[in-house]
Amino acid sequence: xxxxxxxxxxxxxxxxxxxxxxGCGDYAVLKAVQRTMPDLGTAREKTVFVSGIGCxxxxxxxxxxxxxxxxxGRAPAVATGVKLANPELDVWIITGDGDALSIGGNHTMHLxxxxxxxxxxxxxxxxxxxxxxxxxxxxxxxxxTPSTPFGSVDRPANPCSFALGAGxxxxxxxxxxxxxxxxxxxxxxxxxxxxxxxxxxxxxxYNDDVFASFTAKEFAADRQLWLTxxxxxxxxxxxxxxxxxxxxxxxxxxxxxxxxxxxxxxKNRTLAQLLIEMPATAGFPVALGVIYEDPAPTxxxxxxxxxxxxxxxxxxxxxxxxAKGQSWQVEKEPRAE
Amino acid sequence: MASATHLITDDEAHARPPLExxxxxxxxxxxxxxQLTGGQFTLSTALAGNDLATFPDFPAEIRAPQGTTFGVxxxxxxxxxxxxxxxxxxxxxxxAMNPAALKVNVKSLRDGGLIIADEGEFTSRNLTKxxxxxxxxDDDSLARWQLVRFNISQLTLDAVKPFGLGNKEAxxxxxxxxxxxxxxxxxxxxxxxVDWLTTKFAKAPQLAEANIAALNAGHAYGETVEMGxxxxxxxxxxxxxxxxxYRTVTGAESLAVGLVAGAQLAGLDMLFGSYPxxxxxxxxxxxxxxxxxxxxxxxxxxxxxxxCAAIGASYAGKLGxxxxxxxxxxLKTEAIGLAVMTELPLVIVNSQRGGPSTGLPTKTExxxxxxxxxxxxxxxxxxxxxxxxxxxxxxxxxxxxRIATRYMTPVMLxxxxxxxxxxEPWKVPEMSGYAPFPVHFHDxxxxxxxxxxxxxxxxxxxxxxxxPGTPGLEHRIGGIEKAPVSGNIDYSPEAHAEMTRLRAxxxxxxxxxxxxxQVCLGNEGGRLAVVGWGSTxxxxxxxxxxxxxRGLDVAHIHIRHIAPMPKNMSVLLKGxxxxxxxxxxxxxxxxxxxxxxxxxxxxxxKTTGQPFTIAEIEAAIEGMLx
Numbered sequence: 001x002x003x004x005x006x007x008x009x010x011x012x013x014x015x016x017x018x019x020x021x022x023g024c025g026d027y028a029v030l031k032a033v034q035r036t037m038p039d040l041g042t043a044r045e046k047t048v049f050v051s052g053i054g055c056x057x058x059x060x061x062x063x064x065x066x067x068x069x070x071x072x073g074r075a076p077a078v079a080t081g082v083k084l085a086n087p088e089l090d091v092w093i094i095t096g097d098g099d100a101l102s103i104g105g106n107h108t109m110h111l112x113x114x115x116x117x118x119x120x121x122x123x124x125x126x127x128x129x130x131x132x133x134x135x136x137x138x139x140x141x142x143x144x145t146p147s148t149p150f151g152s153v154d155r156p157a158n159p160c161s162f163a164l165g166a167g168x169x170x171x172x173x174x175x176x177x178x179x180x181x182x183x184x185x186x187x188x189x190x191x192x193x194x195x196x197x198x199x200x201x202x203x204x205x206y207n208d209d210v211f212a213s214f215t216a217k218e219f220a221a222d223r224q225l226w227l228t229x230x231x232x233x234x235x236x237x238x239x240x241x242x243x244x245x246x247x248x249x250x251x252x253x254x255x256x257x258x259x260x261x262x263x264x265x266x267k268n269r270t271l272a273q274l275l276i277e278m279p280a281t282a283g284f285p286v287a288l289g290v291i292y293e294d295p296a297p298t299x300x301x302x303x304x305x306x307x308x309x310x311x312x313x314x315x316x317x318x319x320x321x322x323a324k325g326q327s328w329q330v331e332k333e334p335r336a337e
Numbered sequence: 338m339a340s341a342t343h344l345i346t347d348d349e350a351h352a353r354p355p356l357e358x359x360x361x362x363x364x365x366x367x368x369x370x371x372q373l374t375g376g377q378f379t380l381s382t383a384l385a386g387n388d389l390a391t392f393p394d395f396p397a398e399i400r401a402p403q404g405t406t407f408g409v410x411x412x413x414x415x416x417x418x419x420x421x422x423x424x425x426x427x428x429x430x431x432x433a434m435n436p437a438a439l440k441v442n443v444k445s446l447r448d449g450g451l452i453i454a455d456e457g458e459f460t461s462r463n464l465t466k467x468x469x470x471x472x473x474x475d476d477d478s479l480a481r482w483q484l485v486r487f488n489i490s491q492l493t494l495d496a497v498k499p500f501g502l503g504n505k506e507a508x509x510x511x512x513x514x515x516x517x518x519x520x521x522x523x524x525x526x527x528x529x530x531v532d533w534l535t536t537k538f539a540k541a542p543q544l545a546e547a548n549i550a551a552l553n554a555g556h557a558y559g560e561t562v563e564m565g566x567x568x569x570x571x572x573x574x575x576x577x578x579x580x581x582x583y584r585t586v587t588g589a590e591s592l593a594v595g596l597v598a599g600a601q602l603a604g605l606d607m608l609f610g611s612y613p614x615x616x617x618x619x620x621x622x623x624x625x626x627x628x629x630x631x632x633x634x635x636x637x638x639x640x641x642x643x644x645c646a647a648i649g650a651s652y653a654g655k656l657g658x659x660x661x662x663x664x665x666x667x668l669k670t671e672a673i674g675l676a677v678m679t680e681l682p683l684v685i686v687n688s689q690r691g692g693p694s695t696g697l698p699t700k701t702e703x704x705x706x707x708x709x710x711x712x713x714x715x716x717x718x719x720x721x722x723x724x725x726x727x728x729x730x731x732x733x734x735x736x737x738x739r740i741a742t743r744y745m746t747p748v749m750l751x752x753x754x755x756x757x758x759x760x761e762p763w764k765v766p767e768m769s770g771y772a773p774f775p776v777h778f779h780d781x782x783x784x785x786x787x788x789x790x791x792x793x794x795x796x797x798x799x800x801x802x803x804x805p806g807t808p809g810l811e812h813r814i815g816g817i818e819k820a821p822v823s824g825n826i827d828y829s830p831e832a833h834a835e836m837t838r839l840r841a842x843x844x845x846x847x848x849x850x851x852x853x854x855q856v857c858l859g860n861e862g863g864r865l866a867v868v869g870w871g872s873t874x875x876x877x878x879x880x881x882x883x884x885x886x887r888g889l890d891v892a893h894i895h896i897r898h899i900a901p902m903p904k905n906m907s908v909l910l911k912g913x914x915x916x917x918x919x920x921x922x923x924x925x926x927x928x929x930x931x932x933x934x935x936x937x938x939x940x941x942x943k944t945t946g947q948p949f950t951i952a953e954i955e956a957a958i959e960g961m962l963x
Contacts, residue, residue, distance in 0.1 A: 045808040067815075068813070068815065069813065069816060070816065074642070074672065077642035081645065081646030083649075084608055084649075085633075085653035086654065086806060109638075110637075314628075316601075316630045318601055324584070324594075325586075326380055326585075330578050
């Protein structure tokens, strides 16, 4: 056995100059991914980053692995082909709120329901950055942009609700600059199947501080609920907890000492939905970390299993295939004589 | 030889027009099983050694309201003892299973032709539904033709009585009764049909027996009942063919096995990404059963995902193939551009149908040529090849795989609804006669410190195919403009101009590995060349043959490689005084020929959703030479 030299974050950085705006949250995510990769133990040549179009979709160019910068919204479809062709590859999809939920919403839905083994990192900045600041499907009502000068009127999509509805078996949330991002990435990588990770990413140019109400230092304790499997759902510096009101079937905020404080169970899909949709307007924190995980068979393994089972014992005889069906032999040209 | 790609020999070219051929059309309600009847009649005809061509013509609705004219489904077969290239201009025999089928089809029957009608279905209710005021079987409206009428429905019910089927199930056997009669008329063996029924209804032996009884009853009816001279037994001698093993194929079947062969000759597994669409779906159906050939089929969520998955698979080292019809190809267009830009092998099959938009889903047209050649944003050239017949689709599929893998490019393979559904006899190819074209995956990692060069080029100008998983060759590709050789993002004017040039020059290079354009009938140079592509082969070939028999100086040129064209095309075309281009569109190849060669190509357009008749092209030839 060759001695395996552990790579560093630097080994995972390509020689290309990073071209995001100074201060963009994408830098933090890139660093977190480059820092996490050495710990995952996958070789660079076995890793493929596939992206669509948008600011975040430039990501693959900056990784020293294989990378494919495809077309708007279609990264999940390309990734499906890559994984079906070679299931050994570790496939990461890099996408944004417009790419994954607007133009590519259909592919995101089907990737998740099929449960292709991959990691999908959705950089949510609630804006179209690359096209200079139009509102996106996750922008809140009233967002003023060049295309909505009087404020947007349509209701935003909640990416994790969408993922849960589509049948995702792994759903997590993280923040671009938060120290927990590598842990979330490791969990996502460890999950076999489609791992959906929404990353709140600050667009410093077109939507600065849009998440500040829960990411800013002064609000973090009160507005962030970091979930850990088997542990109580506490926030507010350990002073407050999340409980369930059985009568109204809703979550409530209670004192940390309350006996009803819930313990996080990643496998509980109903709880996941309640956590994803906790209303910020009613003083609830934002649920972060791994919200839901319940593994199921993956798409590519089901396809390959069937391919193998059906093909078992059959000889791929091309000559027999072209001659298949009812055929007849002509011995000689009937009017040759 | 016996196929629609049959090239007429000198002897045949000087022979009289074939007398020993017959055109039969079976027409009925879409629930009457006419396609099945036609398909089985085709099989027995092929087994009898006749050459043949067929034309299935069915409605877009799966089960249109019963008895209506828009629910009529028809199957036409032309068979004979000489080379048959078309499904026939005018039927000699029309089998009409109800008034609507008669109404829709009788106008195309030749004068003096034979109508066989199921009078049991000519009820006042059905006559009204078909829009007849009076029963045409009883008035003089069918006087131009010979009419034979029996109560096929009742005769079928009588024949299957012993099997205790319900009335509805029993009546379903009437297509077999009709087939039995047709088999008698043309002296065909019933055994293949009996075998087929036995297999088909293996799990319901009662249905098998009932259908066989109906088949036998129809046959016996012909044998024993005196029906007059019009319905007599016809014996059509076997057509002259090269010795060998033959089978019938539809275009969808030959295309499927051709793609399998192409992937095997390239030494690759295949990922076939597709989304259901008429008339392209049969290709997905056929390939989904062939897993032992290393084929993975992926029914995607939409047309875009289907091609994107194929592109992803090609990127990862399989042969990505996608297939659709015009509307689906339109959806795939942006992804085709990605394959052009990233220079990945990909085969895109377009089974054309009438357009635009939803158009005529079940009818045939060849109106997607502009789409294939020009239909992308940016300067995005790619090779385009077109199949001329069901049998030819096999070789075209292999050729598409060869070009895609050798030149690292998407290739558009055009076929159409007519080719996909029509059947013809096919001499089973000897696969050892096909030269393999194994691909080479680049796996030499550069020395440490030197970059990977994914856009370096070989003598064909093709770039290396580097599979993810190959150590030391990690690199990034994408749809964004790039520097030559390194492939790094580069929007500079020099990079875009050079990459645009290289992409076009690479596709132009395909011309170096394709054969010169041949004249398939007639001389090189002369007064008139009739130039066609795709499924118009049959009618053009026969029309040119007939015109030549009458002494006209006319030649037939049929183009497989539409982009790039064979290298001799310019010189060849300029050798004729006139050029006529019959197309089932409003003149698309005509435009391309004028554009590329500055020749005065004259269009002969047909946009009815029906194939050309020989007579239409013959008349145009005469018009040009008058």
